[in-house]
Amino acid sequence: MFPTELLVNSLAAGILLxxxxxxxxxxxxxxFGLIDxxxxxxxxxxxxAGYIVYMLNLITGIDPVILGVSLSPIFYVLGVVVYGxxxxxxxxxxxxxxxxxxxxxxxxxxxxVSLLLRFGVDLRTIYAPYTMESISLGILTMPLRLVYPFxxxxxxxxxxxxxxxxxxxxIATRAVSQDDLAVKLxxxxxxxxxxxxxxxxxxxxxxxxxxxxxxQPIHPFLDREFIGRVFAIVxxxxxxxxxxxxxxxIILGVVESLTASLYGPAWALAVSFGILIAVLVLKPEGxxxx
Amino acid sequence: xxxxxxxxxxxxxxxxMVIGAIIPLVVKISYLYFAGFIVLMYITLATAWNILGGxxxxxxxxxxxxxxxxAYLSAFLLESVGVSLPVALLxxxxxxxxxxxxxxxxxxxxxxxxxxxxxxxLAIVIQMxxxxxxxxxGAVGFYTLRPPPPPPYTNYLEFLFVVMLGIALASxxxxxxxxxxxxxxxxxxxxxxxxxxECMGVPVFKLKLLAAGLSGFFMxxxxxxxxxxxxxxxxxSVFSLDISVNAVAMPLIGGLGTWIGPLIxxxxxxxxxxxxxxTIGSELNLVIIGVLLVAFVVxxxxxxxxxxxxxxxxxS
Amino acid sequence: xxxxxxxxxxxxxxxFGGLQALRNVDAKINRGERFGLIGPNGSGKTTLLNVITGxxxxxxxxxxxxxxxxxxxPGYKRTRLGITRTxxxxxxxxSMTVLDNVVIPLMYASPKETPIHDVHETAxxxxxxxxxxxxxxxxxxxxxxxxxxxxxxxxxxAIKPKLLLLDEVCAGLTSAEIDDVLSILRRxxxxxxxxxxxxxxxxxxxxxxxxxxxxxxxxxxIAEGTPEEITNNAEVVxxxxxx
Numbered sequence: 001m002f003p004t005e006l007l008v009n010s011l012a013a014g015i016l017l018x019x020x021x022x023x024x025x026x027x028x029x030x031x032f033g034l035i036d037x038x039x040x041x042x043x044x045x046x047x048x049a050g051y052i053v054y055m056l057n058l059i060t061g062i063d064p065v066i067l068g069v070s071l072s073p074i075f076y077v078l079g080v081v082v083y084g085x086x087x088x089x090x091x092x093x094x095x096x097x098x099x100x101x102x103x104x105x106x107x108x109x110x111x112x113v114s115l116l117l118r119f120g121v122d123l124r125t126i127y128a129p130y131t132m133e134s135i136s137l138g139i140l141t142m143p144l145r146l147v148y149p150f151x152x153x154x155x156x157x158x159x160x161x162x163x164x165x166x167x168x169x170x171i172a173t174r175a176v177s178q179d180d181l182a183v184k185l186x187x188x189x190x191x192x193x194x195x196x197x198x199x200x201x202x203x204x205x206x207x208x209x210x211x212x213x214x215x216q217p218i219h220p221f222l223d224r225e226f227i228g229r230v231f232a233i234v235x236x237x238x239x240x241x242x243x244x245x246x247x248x249x250i251i252l253g254v255v256e257s258l259t260a261s262l263y264g265p266a267w268a269l270a271v272s273f274g275i276l277i278a279v280l281v282l283k284p285e286g287x288x289x290x
Numbered sequence: 291x292x293x294x295x296x297x298x299x300x301x302x303x304x305x306x307m308v309i310g311a312i313i314p315l316v317v318k319i320s321y322l323y324f325a326g327f328i329v330l331m332y333i334t335l336a337t338a339w340n341i342l343g344g345x346x347x348x349x350x351x352x353x354x355x356x357x358x359x360x361a362y363l364s365a366f367l368l369e370s371v372g373v374s375l376p377v378a379l380l381x382x383x384x385x386x387x388x389x390x391x392x393x394x395x396x397x398x399x400x401x402x403x404x405x406x407x408x409x410x411x412l413a414i415v416i417q418m419x420x421x422x423x424x425x426x427x428g429a430v431g432f433y434t435l436r437p438p439p440p441p442p443y444t445n446y447l448e449f450l451f452v453v454m455l456g457i458a459l460a461s462x463x464x465x466x467x468x469x470x471x472x473x474x475x476x477x478x479x480x481x482x483x484x485x486x487x488e489c490m491g492v493p494v495f496k497l498k499l500l501a502a503g504l505s506g507f508f509m510x511x512x513x514x515x516x517x518x519x520x521x522x523x524x525x526x527s528v529f530s531l532d533i534s535v536n537a538v539a540m541p542l543i544g545g546l547g548t549w550i551g552p553l554i555x556x557x558x559x560x561x562x563x564x565x566x567x568x569t570i571g572s573e574l575n576l577v578i579i580g581v582l583l584v585a586f587v588v589x590x591x592x593x594x595x596x597x598x599x600x601x602x603x604x605x606s
Numbered sequence: 607x608x609x610x611x612x613x614x615x616x617x618x619x620x621x622f623g624g625l626q627a628l629r630n631v632d633a634k635i636n637r638g639e640r641f642g643l644i645g646p647n648g649s650g651k652t653t654l655l656n657v658i659t660g661x662x663x664x665x666x667x668x669x670x671x672x673x674x675x676x677x678x679x680p681g682y683k684r685t686r687l688g689i690t691r692t693x694x695x696x697x698x699x700x701s702m703t704v705l706d707n708v709v710i711p712l713m714y715a716s717p718k719e720t721p722i723h724d725v726h727e728t729a730x731x732x733x734x735x736x737x738x739x740x741x742x743x744x745x746x747x748x749x750x751x752x753x754x755x756x757x758x759x760x761x762x763x764a765i766k767p768k769l770l771l772l773d774e775v776c777a778g779l780t781s782a783e784i785d786d787v788l789s790i791l792r793r794x795x796x797x798x799x800x801x802x803x804x805x806x807x808x809x810x811x812x813x814x815x816x817x818x819x820x821x822x823x824x825x826x827x828i829a830e831g832t833p834e835e836i837t838n839n840a841e842v843v844x845x846x847x848x849x
Contacts, residue, residue, distance in 0.1 A: 038403045040351075040410075089588045097402050098347045098481075099591050102538060105351055105406075106584035109535055113576040228411050231404075266418070273411045277396060280404055472713050479699050479710050486697035489659055490761060491685035491715025547701070 005139045010261040011254060016146040018253025020215070022246045023153030024208045024226060025233035026160060027201035032231075033240035034164075034177045035194045037086060038101050041108035043226035045202055048111050049075060049209025050218045054124050057213075064126050065152060068210015072203040079202025082107070083195050091191075108223070115220040123217035149211040154246070156207060160200070161242040173197045177240060225269060232276035299466060303459050310455040314448035323451040327519055329560045330454040331512050335533065336540035336552035337461040338508035342390075342501045343538070344546035345474060347481035348398065349406045352413030353509060353537035356386040358529040359416050360510035362426045365517035369434050370425070375453070375515070382514025383507045390506025391499060398498040417529040431524040434517040450519055457515070461508045466549040468504075477501055478547065509537075535576060536563075539583045545595025554594055612637040612769060612801050613658070618667035620653055620825075627653040629825045630667070635769075640795055641803045642816030642833075646846055649822040651805045652694065655771050658803075659691050660684045672768065685715040688768035692758040692775055694805075698746035704757055705729050705742040711764045732764045735790065752783060759787070763794065770794075772804045776811045784808065788815050813837070821845065 024046060031037045053067045060067075090100040130144045164170035176190045184190065212218060233252055237244030252272060260268040314323060335353060342348050350356075360382030367373045367381055393412060397405040421429045436446040443449040468474045479487040480494045488494045517523055536559060544555020559582075563575050590597055613635040620628040628650045635641045643651050656662040658669060660681030669677050676684055690711070699707050708729040716725075733739040736756040746754060755775065762770055772791075776784045788811060794800045806812045812819060813833040821829040821836060823845040829836055836842055 032403075040403070040407065085588060089591075098343075098349060099587050101349050101403060101406055102542060103584060103587045105349070105538060106580055106587060109531075109576060110580040110584065113580060117573055117577065224410070224414055227407060231407050266422075269418075270415065273415065276411075277408070280397065280400055475702075475706070475710060476714060478701060482699040482701055483697045485661060486693065486699065487710070488681040489661065489685060489691055490711040491682050491765075492710065493680075493682045493714075495680075 006261060007258075008139055009141060010257050012140055012142055013146060014254035014257030015250055016142060016150040016253070017257060018250030019150035019153040019246070020146070020211065020249075021153075021229060021233060021253050022157050022249030023149070023204065023211065025230040025237075025249055026157050026242065026245050027204040027208070028230045029234050029237065029240060029242065029245045030160075030173075030197055030201040030204075033234050033238075033245075034173060035197050036177065037083065037194070037198060038097075039104050039198075039201070040101065040227060041104045041111065041223075042201070042205060043223035043230055044108045044111045045075070045078075045205040046209045046212060046226070047218060047220065047223045048115065049206040050213040050222075051115055051119060051124070051209075053210045054126060054213050054218070057126050063128055064210045064214045065148070065207075066210075068207045071210070072206040075206035076199040076203040079199035080195050082202070083198035087191055087194070112220050112223065119220065121219060123219050124213070125217040126213050128214055145215040149215055152207070152211055153249075156204060157242060157246055160204070163200075164242060169193060169196055174240070228269065228276055229272040232272045232279065235276060235279050296466065296470065299463065303463055307456060307459055311452050314445070314451060315442055320445070320447065323445075323447050325564065327447070327451050327454050327515075329556065330451070330458040331516070332536055332540060332560055333458045333553055333556040334454070334461045334508055334512040335537045336544070336556040337458070337465050337549070338505045338512065339537040340541040340546065340549075340552045341465060341468065341508070342498075342505040344541055344548070344551065345468065345477040345481065346498055346501045348402050348498065348502070349538065350409045350505070351406050351538065352409035352411070352534055354529045354531070354533040355409065355413030355416040356389055356506050356509035357513040357516075357533050358413075358420065358525070359389060360386045360513035361516040361523065361528050362420055362432075364514040365432055365434055365523055366426050368517060369432070375518070379453075379457075379511060379514045383510040386510025386513070387503045387507035390502040390504075390509075394499045394502030398502065399495060413529065413534060417525055420529075421525050427523065429525060431522055432517075434521050434523070436518050436521065446518065450515055453515055454512075457508075457511050461511070462549060462553065464504070464508070465552075469547075469549050473497065473500065481547075531576065535579055535583070539579050539586075541593070542591075543582060543586050543593050545593030546591075548595050551593050551595045558594070610636045612639075612672055613803075614668075614670040615654075615658070616668040616670070618654070618657060618664050618669065620650075620657055620662065621665045627825050628657065628664070631822070631825070631827050633820055633827070633830070635801060635803060637801055638795065638799045639801055640792075640815055640817045641801070642812040642819035643803060643805045643822065644807070644809075644812055644819060644836075645822035645828075648824075649845075650825040651822055652773055653825075654822070655691060655773055655803075655805060659689055659771060682714070685711070685765075688717070688765070689771070690715075690762040690765065690767040690769075691771035692755075692762050692773055694773040694777070696746075696754040696758045698754060698757055698761075700746050703743050703745060704733065704738060704749070707746065707757060708732050708760050708764045711761055715765050717765065729764060732760045735763065736760045752779065755779070755787075759790075766798060767800060769801045769803065772802065772806075774805055774807060776806060776808045784811055791815070 028039065028042045031039045031042065049068060049071060052071060053064045056062065056067050057064050086100060086103060090103065130148060134141050134143045135147065164174060172193050176193050229252060233245060233248045236251065237248030252275060255275065256268045256271050259271050335357065339350055339353060343350060363385050364378040364382045367378045393405065393408050397408045420426060426432050439446040439449040476492045476497050479490065479492050480497060484494055540555035540559050541552040542555065543559060544553065545551025559579065562578065566572065566575050566578060586593060611634045615631055615633040617630045617632060618628055619630055631654060643654065645651050653662065657664045660679060664677065668675060671687060671689065699710065705726065709725055712725045712728055730739055730742060733742055736759055738753060738756050738760060741749060741753065746757060749757065759775065775787060779787065791802060792815065795802055804812065804816060816833060818831065819833055819836045820827060821842050828841050828845060829839045
């Protein structure tokens with residue numbers, strides 16, 4: 001009923017897409033899943049990075065992925081600054097749930113609208129040499145523009161996994177998310193640790209942005225398409241579970257890809273929201289424990 | 291003493307309604323009603339938002355979805371089915387109330403952020419559905435033809451202004467009634483601490499659902515007259531970002547959790563947006579509102595009402 | 607099913623994704639009793655409290671209050687039946703005054719006999735009980751730690767509950783303050799007949815106040831008896847000292 005070649009390629013595309021989705025979601029897995037900061041503007045930071053990479057690429061011609069990685073220290077600092085404001089204004093007053101959310105919504109709007117004013121609604125793309133090519137393995141045809149982000153995504157996520165399981169700061173971050181007091185007794189300051197973690201999450205946004213514009217055109221409201229996806233992945237993967245994010249990203253990628261092949265691309269978005277609602281209703285703890 | 295204050299409100303509301311109903315017959319500046327309708331619409335939206343956002347503490351980022359759904363249903367009923375305006379109003383209110391209850395039932399048992407994301411997602415999904423529904427014009431647009439205005443009004447816009455005034459007043463009275471009532475206290479208790487509230491006998495989930503339904507209802511009421519106001523509807527402007535952002539910014543800037551905050555916030559923000567549109571240009575509107583939103587949420591989270599109360603407290 | 611028991615906990619279990627917080631816990635608390643619940647950190651005491659009040663659903667077993675099976679009853683309905691609690695770390699309603707904090711349970715969980723217009727007066731009386739009436743118009747943010755504890759207590763007492771669950775109500779208090787709180791509780795127990803279940807780490811308080819004590823360790827009941835029996839129980843000593 002369903003041609004094997006189409007099925008296999010759809011599956012492969014889904015897996016590749018999933019690796020990339022994991023990279024997009026990993027920042028949120030850290031900020032929302034691990035340190036409980038309700039940064040709904042995470043996809044918006046990714047788009048912002050995408051546009052900056054786009055501009056720099058126009059001027060310098062440097063490869064977008066390299067640009068994305070190079071910008072990450074700046075985005076790290078941006079993350080630290082934003083967290084500082086968030087912490088001072090809301091966490092200290094215990095109002096993160098309501099005000100913190102509105103705060104990040106405000107940032108989301110500001111970034112979107114500023115991008116809109118500067119770049120307009122038209123799509124922006126970059127033509128890197130590899131974005132047009134594919135690898136073929138038998139009946140399998142994998143576009144490089146999907147393979148590249150998949151590999152980069154996996155590498156970054158694995159690096160982060162090692163960071164959070166082997167380094168002191170990484171372990172301290174996971175500890176902070178479970179028990180503030182224990183961390184204080186250890187001599188570390190929870191706010192500093194969270195600041196580092198949040199900075200890292202925004203740094204990943206920079207890399208994700210560079211990869212994003214390498215693989216697809218962007219527009220100022222693209223972030224909204226990703227909000228459902230990233231939250232679905234973070235919740236499905238178990239809040240703060242890095243490996244869970246990879247698995248959940250791939251699951252979402254595959255389901256979306258198959259749905260798009262069967263029913264058309266418009267339904268792909270509905271899939272992520274559908275999965276999100278299903279997970280929230282059935283099992284809010286996610287598939288993987290921390 | 292509290293009941294006396296409410297008793298004071300009713301005559302004021304009646305007087306305002308009567309004056310508002312008479313003014314269009316006397317003052318013939320059409321811009322007044324053109325802009326006035328929008329201000330009243332936003333007052334209703336801000337007040338409606340505040341019922342769930344300010345009292346219960348659950349933020350809705352997709353007000354445009356509630357507004358737009360009611361507007362399109364109303365447009366369809368008025369044009370293609372041929373119902374009267376009151377029926378369209380009720381239908382609009384009902385469908386958005388149902389939407390509020392629906393999202394509420396699935397997400398209000400979870401943390402606030404999931405409700406917020408669901409509203410964001412819903413606004414996108416509803417817009418997608420409308421764009422793909424030829425019966426309401428799809429992406430191309432939908433025309434409505436204003437019927438003759440009921441006497442004594444000679445201009446339909448003036449009549450719509452009076453209708454919206456009534457709706458705005460109804461939302462304010464409802465909000466005020468809730469705030470000082472047992473329900474209002476229960477909502478504020480659950481906003482402050484859900485676990486403690488439940489342990490003190492407050493039926494937390496039921497109250498949240500009630501707030502979500504009421505909030506949706508008034509958002510729908512704000513949207514239902516819109517087709518006759520704008521006469522040409524296209525999804526991109528009906529589901530405009532302005533609506534979702536203003537619905538959050540106005541109560542926040544005015545003062546969350548009070549019935550008068552959204553009123554003040556709506557008046558001020560609408561005035562600023564008008565001023566900006568005629569001077570610098572309407573594209574900057576969202577940027578300015580965005581900046582104000584972030585500034586207020588960081589520096590003055592209780593809004594203008596909060597600042598005034600703080601000033602009064604310091605003086606006494 | 608004795609008429610004397612106000613609360614029966616039958617084989618109650620609670621599981622948190624792999625962590626067995628409570629395992630087949632049985633207990634019968636008598637009407638008007640002063641009952642203590644002790645155990646090392648993490649033994650499941652607060653979890654048991656949460657299961658009794660309905661803040662958490664249990665995974666197995668039954669809870670019977672006043673002859674009624676309340677296992678599936680939502681939390682707020684249990685409060686209306688007369689079960690109230692205090693929290694280890696006070697959870698006041700921060701945007702309302704101290705008085706309004708106490709008004710909430712009176713409005714929502716009063717037995718039918720208390721008419722609404724008495725609510726403010728009753729709230730004030732309750733505050734008088736814990737010596738907070740002078741601070742009735744302040745916000746919880748302006749209270750001291752001890753006063754916040756008292757507010758917790760006032761909120762739980764406002765509706766004259768049948769069963770009062772206290773979660774470490776003595777923590778951080780001075781000796782004199784502990785005596786103060788215990789005497790208020792004893793009076794309520796003796797004069798109003800309120801049954802009290804007390805989770806406590808301060809042994810002096812538990813041993814002098816409670817008539818019977820149950821000891822939990824890692825979710826299992828390891829002992830139950832009078833304060834004397836518990837003090838002399840080798841299992842209990844071992845649980846507290848560790849291996």
